[in-house]
Amino acid sequence: MIGIASIPRGKSSIQALLCGCAIAFLAPGPIHAQLFTFSTQELMDYTAQEPFDRLSDGRPKVPNDMMERARELSSEEIWAVLQQRGFNNQYADGFQVLHPGKTMVGRAFTVQFMPQRSDVDDIARAKAKNSGRAGLTNQTAIDMLQPGDVLVVDLFGKKVNGTIVGDNLFYYTMKATGGGGLVVDGSVRDLNGISEIDMPAYFRAVDPTPIGNVMLTGINIPIRIGGVTVMPGDLVVGDREGVYFIPPQLVKEVLDRADEIHIHDEWTKKKFDEGKYKSSEIYSTPTDPKLQQEYQEYLKRRLEEIRKQRSPK
Amino acid sequence: MIGIASIPRGKSSIQALLCGCAIAFLAPGPIHAQLFTFSTQELMDYTAQEPFDRLSDGRPKVPNDMMERARELSSEEIWAVLQQRGFNNQYADGFQVLHPGKTMVGRAFTVQFMPQRSDVDDIARAKAKNSGRAGLTNQTAIDMLQPGDVLVVDLFGKKVNGTIVGDNLFYYTMKATGGGGLVVDGSVRDLNGISEIDMPAYFRAVDPTPIGNVMLTGINIPIRIGGVTVMPGDLVVGDREGVYFIPPQLVKEVLDRADEIHIHDEWTKKKFDEGKYKSSEIYSTPTDPKLQQEYQEYLKRRLEEIRKQRSPK
Amino acid sequence: MIGIASIPRGKSSIQALLCGCAIAFLAPGPIHAQLFTFSTQELMDYTAQEPFDRLSDGRPKVPNDMMERARELSSEEIWAVLQQRGFNNQYADGFQVLHPGKTMVGRAFTVQFMPQRSDVDDIARAKAKNSGRAGLTNQTAIDMLQPGDVLVVDLFGKKVNGTIVGDNLFYYTMKATGGGGLVVDGSVRDLNGISEIDMPAYFRAVDPTPIGNVMLTGINIPIRIGGVTVMPGDLVVGDREGVYFIPPQLVKEVLDRADEIHIHDEWTKKKFDEGKYKSSEIYSTPTDPKLQQEYQEYLKRRLEEIRKQRSPK
Amino acid sequence: MIGIASIPRGKSSIQALLCGCAIAFLAPGPIHAQLFTFSTQELMDYTAQEPFDRLSDGRPKVPNDMMERARELSSEEIWAVLQQRGFNNQYADGFQVLHPGKTMVGRAFTVQFMPQRSDVDDIARAKAKNSGRAGLTNQTAIDMLQPGDVLVVDLFGKKVNGTIVGDNLFYYTMKATGGGGLVVDGSVRDLNGISEIDMPAYFRAVDPTPIGNVMLTGINIPIRIGGVTVMPGDLVVGDREGVYFIPPQLVKEVLDRADEIHIHDEWTKKKFDEGKYKSSEIYSTPTDPKLQQEYQEYLKRRLEEIRKQRSPK
């Protein structure tokens, strides 16, 4: 998968896809042989609003520079834009956070498991074999990871035998994604080993058992993590509190709004430091028109500075 | 849907499906317009081992007389065969049981919801409209129910706005399925009204709010209920304890074994009533060879009686 | 308290109370000697919107005939009006329900306890004694109950020593309220005895210990039960699911709307029984204009019948 | 075990046992071959205060007529004496109650299981075999039950494979104990079957799996159920709320006190029915000296009546 150039930006939209003129795009075979198929065309249809290029597997490709900026985001800043746009179900929490001080940012690579059921799994494996694929295991998915990915796994909260990785595969995932990250509605094993590896991870539990009694049912299909429907290619941002899954079409707005919130907080704290004002005189909006104007000017100036700083890059 | 004759028994097997010679079978359009598509062909492939006819929508059709016999089953009797065949994940519990004394038996009609996400749902709805379908709501699914069905719904444990039905739709479901039943990993509303309707139901919670903030993502696709992968057409059996989802190919064996267990318990209790034996002398297997023989003869005779009773039907 | 006539309807409104012209009304002394005082004037100010008479202790008095009609209400019917009026926090559940088939209806008589703290309680008791009151116990409150009341108690979920009543005081409460009811965010004791008494009750737990290690901090003050702010005089309606606390000013609208919902369900079920329609063709609104008209006429006719039935009373 | 006469009342006391003059008493071998041995002598030492005869296995034998009277007890009545005597840890709740309206009364027959560990269990089984015993299973214990026993089992809250009985052994237990009862800190299987058998039972959960992955570690040894240390021979009383384990030496006091409480409640309710008194004027003690005297006379008269009723028996 490494070295495959990203494909041109998908122009498809809802209208386009319905008149049948969506761009033909053929992904490699493997994702057709699980229980749930979600073809590259379907993936492109359902993420038609995303404004960026696509990865070779059809997922939206939030640009690297935006991912860089996203490292400064906090959950609250993301919430502000998402709730305004009516996306109230994009946040999941209740995880054990491996490295609480380290923000996680990356593109969602989704994997789904379901409880093992041999009659179904036998067929899926036969189909996979027939289509030239060796197996249907967690490694099948992990081997497809790309730089910048966050591995997002639905293991339905399973603890015993719900361990998506131990320290070896966690290390490999770190290498393959360039330190992207892991979110699993399930568990990990070998916490001692994992703790020493510098990649963010969010999991429900830890257990010494290996993964088992489950079957791989989907790769890069829509999955559910807690109360969130996660789409392949969503921008995943994790902080100390939890994890946001941002639809690609909202990433730019989130980042721009965050610039303003950073400046707002900067100015607010500076004012608080002066010790002359009560909180309600300054926050969230200054009550005094003069202060309000002062803030507007500060905001304008700082926004310009920030943009200037960024442009040379 | 009413009145459509069931189609001939599917001969397909794993071998068959892999050489591409599976029977062509076209289901009506609607199930293609959700987020997850699971075509009739896929459904037939993945349930290729089932030995019965199929319903018009492609689901295996466990025969009515077997459903009748299944009303005598208890969870333990089902467990005995399933664990022996390696099916350890077919039981779900933790439900509120509406009518604890009433066994639920029927063919699984599965429905999946996921957390609402407007960018995805807009496309799904546009696709549905384009394919001539009005909407994608709980009623879309409920209107497709057939006699003998149990409605099995994944609402991911949602309580508030996770209410698949109130008393009106519960009543309709009872009418459409002939009192089949309901299993929802979610909630219902209007418990007072529902309590007066004579259909078994298993739910996680009760709430006064209507269903909302979710999107319908699949009808008659494989779904997860607790730790179970449920396939459309599974035989659903619910008692006071919980719900079993029996793969169709195991139904006959389960029923036959249950006959033996019923006779075994009959004989065991009769022996206990004599007051001459300790439990371990009788149960689970008599230790005395003479008693063992007595039991074998009893078993043989009673099995014959039972079969005779059934044949005239 | 028995035999005291109810006082004339409070004309006060928000406007009135702010210009200081609220009706002077002096309640008897006792409710001033707890930790939290909520004078009759305050109670009347904060419930100024209620359109009915008041009880002698200043609580709004939802009329008896409306209470009678309220026995037909279900949680869903109440929800419909309350959410429309922006009252989203008036429902509490998670209780053990003593008599699930028996609807509870009555006027909220509220009592609050807090964890015992002798420095505070000593003063409260000294004050109570000084104002001529013997004690500050659960019986102090229970002795003030009136016919038609539901005793609503905040015992902050306490199980051990959080038992508001045993069977003796439960019996007394039944007698004093005329079978009104009990809601306690805490526990009861003597479940065997209580089970034989014909009054609805909602409690979190059961324990053999008597009430203790708490102090009575308020009678007929605003209290919190789960996620609900309960005001004295709210109409309390409990069914199998949970308990609604309806602000008096919304009672009539809830009851009238419920009439329509009852008729709607009557008609809907009748139509389902005809077996000619899918659920979505009938429910929640008929799609066919002719059916829609048929329904409207049915609704009109039945509403008239119901009103006629009621008027002679 | 059946037909063995009960042995003479143990005269041993703390003093006696310490001078080494305790009565020699040999129980049958089997209870020495588990992990935990608790010899008949130890059992007699640790229950030296009990005033009754003993069963053949050394357990205190609360007399049958007292067991009969105990059927009228409620948890609260037991609590009154036990807390006064400093026994604050004899109550367990949080069970599923099989037949809520049916009081359970019997002598504790205790059984302990621990998580399976083959190195330990192999030795225990070898020892058991060497001492002439066939096995160490739940049936080993169940076969030792006597009329009037309640089977009390520590299965450490285990649900899956923690099912002490299914309907066959539940039926046998009912027969062997004369409908005594079952308390298990674990689960049962075959709830449908069990529900039809007329014996009280208290369990944590229900599961279709059979007992397994545990080892029997003690019969008639001290065990822990929730927050209670249960001794073999304790009087077990279960009602709708939970289960009390009453040390034999306190049984008579509990029963006598209960007589008074019954009469007290009888009188209190009668007075409430007169409608002339507030609850605090009557309950818990009448405030008026005349009423107080009336009550005392009532109590005396009724006590005499009750005793007279009992004596002919």
Place this chain on the structure above:
Amino acid sequence: MIGIASIPRGKSSIQALLCGCAIAFLAPGPIHAQLFTFSTQELMDYTAQEPFDRLSDGRPKVPNDMMERARELSSEEIWAVLQQRGFNNQYADGFQVLHPGKTMVGRAFTVQFMPQRSDVDDIARAKAKNSGRAGLTNQTAIDMLQPGDVLVVDLFGKKVNGTIVGDNLFYYTMKATGGGGLVVDGSVRDLNGISEIDMPAYFRAVDPTPIGNVMLTGINIPIRIGGVTVMPGDLVVGDREGVYFIPPQLVKEVLDRADEIHIHDEWTKKKFDEGKYKSSEIYSTPTDPKLQQEYQEYLKRRLEEIRKQRSPK
């Protein structure tokens, strides 16, 4: 609020307050316009036993030097005095602790919220406006904080929309209280931002949503946090385990006892280090009279040293 001198020590006592001779003391208006009023006079009455000066808002003012000493306290040391004085309900735990290594010490500034209910809140806001106050929000309360305060908030465990502060108001609170602290039976938002601010905080959860769907119902009134009744002005001490709310009248005794416990532990560990004694020979009281004497002399000498160290300050 800064710079307002503290008022003279309240001489009132239970006796005083009951003869009506309590000191007249008028607090500023704002605290009268919430749902619950607790006048300065009431506050002074109910904290009449406190031996110190009072703050301008009437709360007891535990002196700064005692607050300094209290930084060395642990929960166990406080427990020792409080349980002896019969205060068994002054400890709350189950919080997320922001900076586990940093002890929190300050005077309780209490705030209460209840579930939103517009009929009640409209009146409260009208009253607030009428009495010249702008609003009734979390900032209304936060703007009243004084140096040395710990903000203690009852948000009834609410997570979503139960966030008392984000990083801006947390920063302001830190500034206003001089790093006092925060205890909230509810949540905070912006954990990343808050983590970098050097003030102790105890909260139940973290969420990205802002505060909402609640109404402010009291400032500096008695509130409940877990199983504790918190009075305004209580000395709040938080360590890694939980939070103690110490009535002011017990502060000195707690501190003096803690001195002894510190010395006791110092000596005990020194003895353990000698390696000559079993724990029971030294702890909690030396069994050897000579050691007992050695300890007593050590205690006396160290107490004198400590007091000498303190006096120059």
Place this chain on the structure above:
Amino acid sequence: MIGIASIPRGKSSIQALLCGCAIAFLAPGPIHAQLFTFSTQELMDYTAQEPFDRLSDGRPKVPNDMMERARELSSEEIWAVLQQRGFNNQYADGFQVLHPGKTMVGRAFTVQFMPQRSDVDDIARAKAKNSGRAGLTNQTAIDMLQPGDVLVVDLFGKKVNGTIVGDNLFYYTMKATGGGGLVVDGSVRDLNGISEIDMPAYFRAVDPTPIGNVMLTGINIPIRIGGVTVMPGDLVVGDREGVYFIPPQLVKEVLDRADEIHIHDEWTKKKFDEGKYKSSEIYSTPTDPKLQQEYQEYLKRRLEEIRKQRSPK
């Protein structure tokens, strides 16, 4: 206890013990005076498979050098051997871990408490006194600890009054065991103090109350911690995830296998670092025979190096 030499290796085996030829071995009296006696002979019988010397109290003595090697173990490495040998119940988790980065290794010294029951405890204390022992408290057990021990305590999950140690006894335990460790299915107190002491500890909760309302019922008897049967002398290994209790007879195999796993992980990561392979080509077994051979050679060489490193010690 200090300075007592360890006794010669027990030759007893299952066969030996059953023909009555087990080595006579007399432990000191104290462990006979609790409710549960488990004589040194019994302890030796039930741990007859252990291949090492024994401690003076009869427990198996896993050698110090093996304990040293065990510091490198992780839960997963232990799991690999134990599940293969059929020991599936030797792992407990759900603890608060005091020093997450510090591995705990030591020999299990077990202690059991049960809920207080004065009739039983009085006898136990009388027996203890008669046999010359002062008391039956947590210190009775703690005073018996030896270097290399881990104190393992069953306090049945008790939080309030379930605190096995505060900082004084924790310090003593650290001294007595040489920093061995503590596992308690219960709580500790004085977390602030304990946090500064360099010994691993695993506990369920923290509380300011001292231990109470319990009775000591066994020292160095088999106990249950979560789902594990712990035998005295088990090798206890705790990491960030949880605690393993390894039967002594499996220690060597676990350690040897761990050497291989360490080398395997070393090699695997090295290969991943080359960036040429997908995870499934390397892990868990290389698919390419040449790589497989490379690995085998690496394994052999490294094992030799490791053993050489160890031998001089």
